[in-house]
Each structure stands twice: as structure tokens, then as C-alpha cells.
Amino acid sequence: MMNTIQLKIDNKELEVPKGTTILDAAKRNGIHIPTLCHMKLHDMNIENKPGGCRVCVVDVKGRRNLAPACVTEAENGMEIDTHSMRVINARRTLTELIISDHPFECLTCAKSGNCELQQLAHDMGIREIHFEGDKSTYRKDTSPAIIRDPDKCIMCRRCEMMCNKIQTVGVLSAINRGFMAVVSPPFEENLDHSVCTYCGQCVAVCPTGALTEVDHTPAVIRALSDPTKTVIVQTAPAVRAALGEEFGLEPGTLVTGKMAAALRRLGFHFVFDTDFAADLTIMEEGTELLDRLQRHLNGDQTVKLPILTSCCPAWVKFFEHQFPTMIDIPSSAKSPQQMFGAIAKTYFAQKQNINRNDLVVVSIMPCLAKKYECSREEFSHDGNPDVDFALSTRELAALIKLANIDFHALPDEDFDHPLGESTGAGVIFGTTGGVIEAAVRTAYELQTGKTLQRINFEELRGMEGIRDATIDFDGLPIRIGIAHGLGNARQLLEDIKSGKSHYHAIEIMSCPGGCIGGGGQPYHHSNSEILKARQKALYSEDEAKTLRKSHENPYIIKLYEEFLGKPMSHKAHQLLHTGYFDRSTTFVEED
Amino acid sequence: MPKIKLSEYATTTIKEVCASFNHNEGELINVLHQVQHKLGYLPAEVQELVAIELNIPVAKVYGVVTFYSFFTMLPQGENPISVCMGTACYVRGAEQVLDEFRRQLKIDVGETSADGKFSLNALRCVGACGLAPVVMVGDRVHGRVSPSDVKKILAECKDGCLTHN
Numbered sequence: 001m002m003n004t005i006q007l008k009i010d011n012k013e014l015e016v017p018k019g020t021t022i023l024d025a026a027k028r029n030g031i032h033i034p035t036l037c038h039m040k041l042h043d044m045n046i047e048n049k050p051g052g053c054r055v056c057v058v059d060v061k062g063r064r065n066l067a068p069a070c071v072t073e074a075e076n077g078m079e080i081d082t083h084s085m086r087v088i089n090a091r092r093t094l095t096e097l098i099i100s101d102h103p104f105e106c107l108t109c110a111k112s113g114n115c116e117l118q119q120l121a122h123d124m125g126i127r128e129i130h131f132e133g134d135k136s137t138y139r140k141d142t143s144p145a146i147i148r149d150p151d152k153c154i155m156c157r158r159c160e161m162m163c164n165k166i167q168t169v170g171v172l173s174a175i176n177r178g179f180m181a182v183v184s185p186p187f188e189e190n191l192d193h194s195v196c197t198y199c200g201q202c203v204a205v206c207p208t209g210a211l212t213e214v215d216h217t218p219a220v221i222r223a224l225s226d227p228t229k230t231v232i233v234q235t236a237p238a239v240r241a242a243l244g245e246e247f248g249l250e251p252g253t254l255v256t257g258k259m260a261a262a263l264r265r266l267g268f269h270f271v272f273d274t275d276f277a278a279d280l281t282i283m284e285e286g287t288e289l290l291d292r293l294q295r296h297l298n299g300d301q302t303v304k305l306p307i308l309t310s311c312c313p314a315w316v317k318f319f320e321h322q323f324p325t326m327i328d329i330p331s332s333a334k335s336p337q338q339m340f341g342a343i344a345k346t347y348f349a350q351k352q353n354i355n356r357n358d359l360v361v362v363s364i365m366p367c368l369a370k371k372y373e374c375s376r377e378e379f380s381h382d383g384n385p386d387v388d389f390a391l392s393t394r395e396l397a398a399l400i401k402l403a404n405i406d407f408h409a410l411p412d413e414d415f416d417h418p419l420g421e422s423t424g425a426g427v428i429f430g431t432t433g434g435v436i437e438a439a440v441r442t443a444y445e446l447q448t449g450k451t452l453q454r455i456n457f458e459e460l461r462g463m464e465g466i467r468d469a470t471i472d473f474d475g476l477p478i479r480i481g482i483a484h485g486l487g488n489a490r491q492l493l494e495d496i497k498s499g500k501s502h503y504h505a506i507e508i509m510s511c512p513g514g515c516i517g518g519g520g521q522p523y524h525h526s527n528s529e530i531l532k533a534r535q536k537a538l539y540s541e542d543e544a545k546t547l548r549k550s551h552e553n554p555y556i557i558k559l560y561e562e563f564l565g566k567p568m569s570h571k572a573h574q575l576l577h578t579g580y581f582d583r584s585t586t587f588v589e590e591d
Numbered sequence: 592m593p594k595i596k597l598s599e600y601a602t603t604t605i606k607e608v609c610a611s612f613n614h615n616e617g618e619l620i621n622v623l624h625q626v627q628h629k630l631g632y633l634p635a636e637v638q639e640l641v642a643i644e645l646n647i648p649v650a651k652v653y654g655v656v657t658f659y660s661f662f663t664m665l666p667q668g669e670n671p672i673s674v675c676m677g678t679a680c681y682v683r684g685a686e687q688v689l690d691e692f693r694r695q696l697k698i699d700v701g702e703t704s705a706d707g708k709f710s711l712n713a714l715r716c717v718g719a720c721g722l723a724p725v726v727m728v729g730d731r732v733h734g735r736v737s738p739s740d741v742k743k744i745l746a747e748c749k750d751g752c753l754t755h756n
Contacts, residue, residue: 170648175657186653187635585639 007078022069022080023056033058033082034091036098036120037156038070039205041528044463044512048161048205053154054094055120059084066090095124100131101179102208103151110147111209114523117154136179143191145198145214145371150182152210159183159202159211166512167486169318171196183210195321195583199314199486199510200368200519205526213368213520216389217399223360223388224267230352231360232270233263234340234419237278238366238430238515239393241537245522245530246397247407252533254541257412262400263364264413273415274363275422277340278429278438280559281311282550284576285333286443287567289505293447293478304329306481306496306503309435311335313373314510316580318486323493324582332577336429337363337370338379340419341386342575347563348419356384363390366430366518369510378578392520421555424455424542431535432484432514433460433467436507440471440480441549448474455548461539463513463532466492468503481506484514597636604629605637609644616645619655623662632663660714668703668710670748672696675725677716684737685724689713691738692726695745709748 004015009026016025026033037053040046049070057066061079066087081087099121106112138150155174160183163172171194175184185194203211223231244253263271288307295303308330310316316335319326334342340363345356352359363370367390373379374387391399400407415421425441428434437460444452459469460480465488471478481503483489489508495501511517516534517524524530542548550556564572597605608625612618622641627633633656642649656662674680674689689711693699696709703710719725722734726744733744 164648164651170650173648173650173654175654177658184650186638186648186650 005074005076007074007076007080009080010082016074020074022058022060022067022072022074022078025074026069026080026082031082033069034120034123035070036116036154036207037158039156039158039161039207039526041512041524041526041531044528044531045465046162046166046512046528048156048158050157053098053156055091057087057090057094058082059087092124092126095120095126096129097131098154099126100129100133101135102154103135105152105209109152109209110212110215111152111206115209116207116525134179136182138182138184139188141185141190142214143196143198143372144375145368146191146196146200146203147212147214148184148191149210149212150184152208153182154208154210155181155183156207157183158205158207162201162205165487167197167199167201167510168490169195169197169199169486172202197314197317197321197486197510198369198372198519199318201511202519203368204511204517204519204521204523213392213395214371215395216371216391217395217402220362220389220391220399221402223362229358229360230269230354231267231362232272232344232348232419233268233362233364234272234274234277234337234344235259235263235364236274236337236366236370236430236515237427237434237538238518238521238534239364239396240541241430241516241534242366242393242521243397246394247400250533251527251530252537254537255407256541257414258407258410259364259396260415261410261413262396262405262407265405265410266399266403268362270416270419271413272340272344272419273422273426274336274340274365275426275429276419276553276555277336277343278311278426278435279423279550279553279556280339280343280576281333281336281429281435282425282438282442283556283560283567284339284572285309285331286439286446286550288331288333289439290443290447291568293504306479306506307331308505309439309507310578311429311435312369312508312510312515313337313367314369315486315489315508317369317372317583318489318510319493320581320583322490322584323497324584326493326497327580327582329496330580332579334379334576334578335373336426337365337373337387337390338578339576341374341379343559344419345381345384345386346575347559351418356381360388361386363387364393364396365390366393366515366521367511368392368519370520393518394520394522397522418555418558421553422545423550423553424545424548425550426553427541427545428538430515430538431461432509433462433482433507434514434538435509436460436480436482436505438550439505439507440478442551443478444471444473445549445551447476450474452549463535465512478505479503483507484509485512486510597640601630601637602640605640606644609641614645616647619645619647619652620659623652623656627662632666634664660712663701663712665701665710666703666707669708670728671710671712672744673712673714673717673727675715675717675719675723675727676713677720677723679716679720680724683723687738688724688726688736688741691741695741709745 033056036055039048051068051071056069058069059081060067141148160172171185240256244255260271292303310330341361344361349356349359370390374390379386425438437457467482483492513531517531638652642652726733726736
């Protein structure tokens, strides 16, 4: 065949498509060449191959120099040795050289056990570093969500690729040269002075401990051991589809029941679900969509369409920095995390007769931006935040291990009432396409007064970066756009700005795959199959639910009856809606 | 975000230079070259405007500015002194020449004297290896410089020598 080539790797005869790299050719055939800087999420258009670390070098017969497998195309007739003495020596020397400029902090490093450099040193059998000399040192940088420890940066530049190419945020760039080269925000300023959205995708791909999350676990442990506090917890939808990975379970294993049980054993007084707040979000956001739509159809020129979802705090910060003229387009509905906090510290606190200052709200999130979100000033009341602490999925796993809980032996338990009841619509919030599908299920029935014949909207699902679909609202075509990854979001926004696109509603999630691929999830180590398995798990939990439409959640109905009145009421506005801020660089020209 | 403060001259210059390269981000190095030539140096505010004009992240501009030793974020002296530390100059004693400049000017590499008259830099090969070691003052090239020539070179500078000896 013309489009395939034949080659030999480690004496194995192989046939691969033309254009395949040596690395991929080997991988397809069960030969695992070690890599460090290289990273690829298959089918998601995410690849980093600067060819810089040289750890993947192989011996190509007839070539004078060793070839980096990640950037060298396989050619017809090539004979490759991936583990000759020369290759092993070179690989070990390279690894030792990288380690020689790396802090020896493995025992105390936040990334220990998940570090790809540590793994490489282990796999190479490195027992001694033969190179002694200076180590490059830099200032540590702590922001509300992400910690940068550039001493541990190995210049793989994966974070730079995610920040610039995939997210188009443009905060991180390689600076300086040679020994002092490092990845940094502009002018070596702190992240919190930059346009960083705290999406955490840099953390998700960092092979070492150079980029990690701010650890909220000590504060949560402190709260749990304070007898004067009532500590409640909410868990985001994407967490249940990934937490099991931290305990060796197959990706895509749903651990909803075990997670609730573990949280109860950790000492949380009430175990609630962010999915409840997701249902609440749909009530508010769906009503807002219908309101804007109705006014638009009535010829109101001032109404802003499309409505953009506002559940994702990284996305919110992104448009505040990058599209300040469009801050009135997104829905004013708070994110589920913040809606939960607002309801917990009013409605629930009153029911329990607890002062809000004695109620601690902890959230378990697949996300790092949620740490930043709960610290935003507008989400607190007299200095007391609606959500006190946001733990990542990884931090929850660490807490469970710290508390000597045998996760596998836990029974399946339910969430508590009233803030733990949810529908299938709330569950799918964790994946790209899920928020808008949940909104469509409710908006359709509210708008048409009819019952949906089919609940699954396959046309809104998938992993394509930008998707669109038209949903028939009983004769009224509703055009829907979906983007995940901030680069894709930027493209959609540019299209709206230039008048090229005409959607009624757009869902945006910052992380590739949505929250299932969030910066706080168990590390995917460049395996996109893991993200797909998590997505599948969420849809299967939705399928298994009796109630699958947010407006059918009995506790949501009760919440409106007892407390809020109706969606977008004055009280709902006070508690469940917010505003956005222009965070663009003000450009002042002066003489 | 910090407010950007730039003179009208600087703003116009940057915009003109960027326009002359059709705001092409691939011309970033050339843009920075010309802007530095016209404004003397590339402080943060200048880089911010270049980034806006070329529609690229300022992080990338800063990355390039810090990568090439030619670019500077500090104002240069009236007499910018550059000592070549390329291989040929280095083996013929450029380091001793550089040390002598440091001693006489009482400034370090990358710094500018307090009165703004002199700045001192080390650079890589200027392509005049036959004249090694080479020192440039502004556009003027001094060849086969020895440490004992430093005093004379400084004295030749229009505004005289700072060391007063």
C-alpha cells in the first residue's frame, strides 16, 4: 500500500501509516519509549512535542546521531533500536542532567507519586547523580488557586502550550535563556497580577511539581475538628466519575455512593450535592434564557442574545479580561458552587437555626478555578464567604487516605436532604454539552408546556471542540452553540462579535472535555481515553436516574415554595445572580 | 491591571513600527529591534503596546526580550559600551577588558552609570573576530583592545571620562 510504510523496531517488523512518528509507531506495537516533555491527548488536537528533553532518543541504523522518537517520522526500511547500550547510556545521562538542576524534595513534594520525572528516574534506575553544580533558583509564586515553584520546572513547555495554544490565555511563556530559562508570566510578575483564569490546565499537564494547586485540606481538617462549627460539603458532578481513579479503580467507574459514605466518615455533618445547585442553576438560567428569548421575539432591540452560560469561573475570568465589552451577554446566574453556598448560608442555615458564621461550606470540585471563585469578594457576606473552601478531587482523595478510610470497603450511601437531591440534568453538568442539554430539557417544557418525547439530546453531546445544533422548540428553532477549551470559546466569541454567528444560547466550559477534564481531577497523564470514560460515566448516571429534568426536582420545587418564590424573583436575584467586571488592561496614553 | 503610561512619542513610534511590519506577529524580533533603536530600550509598557499592536500575548514578547541579550529593558547611557565576549574575543582577553570597564565606570554589566553617560554590556560576536578583542561604543568599533586602552576610550567619549583620573 502507498500510504503505509514498513520498518523494524527492536527487531519487530511493523507496518504503520506514513507520517507516523517513531514514538507512535512503537507505541501502537506495544513498545513503550520513555518520554518527558512530549504530551499528546489523542483525538483532542492537543500535542506538545518541542523535542527538547531528548529522553525519547533511539538508535536509527545508519544514522550518526541518536534520533528523538517524538519528532522523528518513521521511514520505510528504518531499523530502530530503542534500548541499545548507547541509547540507555544517553537516556540516563540526560535524565541525570535534568535531575542535577532539580530540587531533591521528592519526600515533601506535592507531586510525589504523580511526578513524571520521579517515574522516569525510577524507570531508568537512577541511583546517583554524577553531575554536581549550581541549581537555578527562582521566586515561588502563590495565587488563590495555583502555586508556581519554578525551581522544579524542567522546561518541557507543556503548560505554555496549554496556556497559549489551547486556552489562548497567554500568561505563561518561556523566558531567559540557557541555565536561567524558565516558564513565567510576563515580567516575572505573580499569577494574580496576570490575566490567568486559574483554569488549571497548566497544572493538569505539568510533569513535575512546578505547578500545583493551593492546598485547602489543612483548613478543612481544622474546621472538621472545631466543635463549634457545622461543616457541610457539596460535591460537583465530575468528581464522582474520577475519584475512583485515585484508588486504583478503572477510569469511568462511578463512585457516587462511596464518595458520600467517605465524606460522612470524614466527619462532615451533612453531605450534599452540587448537582442540586445545578438543578437550581437550570431553573434560573433557563428562565433567563426564555425571558430574553421572549423579549427578543417581541421585538425588544435591547435584549442581548445569545445567552452564554456562566457556570465556569475560569470562563468568567477569561471574558472579564479578554472581552470586557461583552460582559452583559453571559447569564447573570451564579455557578452551581456559589448558588449552593448562597442557599446553604441562608435557607439551610435558617432551617437548622445556625448562624452563618458557624456554618462552614466545603466544596469538592474537579477544578482549581473554583478556589479562586469562592474567594471573589462579591460571593461573601460581611466578610464571611458563601463557600469557605474548595477542595479538588485529588485533595479529597488525599483526605480520605489521611483518615485511614478503606475506600473499596465503603458501602454506597445517599446524599442528605434537602440539598442533596438531584436529577440527571444536574449530573451531566460535568461534561461538555451537559449544561446546555440540561437547560434545553427544562426550557423546552417551560416554553412549550409539553412533555419531552425524548430526554437525550445526542446532537449536543460529543468531544468536538466547537459544536452546534438546532433544537426544535415546538416550531421555534433554537440555535445552540457549544465550546470547550478557552481557545474554542474565543473563536465562538469572535464570531458573535463580528456578527458571524447567530445563536440563541451558548455553553462554554474552559477545560477540554468540560469539568471531567478539570485542573483538579486525577492526572490523566496524556490519556484522552480517561476523559471519554468519565464522560460516559456521567451520562450513564443520568440514564439511571428516575428524575432527569431539573424542574422536576421535588426539593427545588420546595425551595421555591418555601423560600425563593419563583425563578428570577427579587430574592432569587439577590441570592442566585451576580454581575461581572471589566478586568481588561486600561490603556492610558499620556504626555 | 497596571495602567500603561507611555509618552505620545513612544506610542506613535511603536504604532508606526508595528504598522510598517503589517502587524505581523512573525516580525516580532524586527519590530523590537526597531522600537529599541528608536526609543533606546524596551520597558514593560513598551512591550505591552507591542503585544497589543501585534495581537500576541505580552508573555511572548517578554520571552523574546529576555532571550536575546541585545534587547534591554533598562535605559542605556549616552555612550553604550558593549564588550564582545564571543569565543575569539574571549580567548584574547575580553574578560579583562570588561573587568577594567567595570572598575573604571563603577557599574556592572547591564547597568547604566548614575549620570546616564555610560552603560555597559557584554555581547556575542560582532563579526569582527580579526580585530579581537572588540569593544563597541555606540556604532564605533574599537579593535585589539587591551585593559590599558580602556581609560583612553572613555576619555574619547564626547562628554569625557567619568573616572576623573
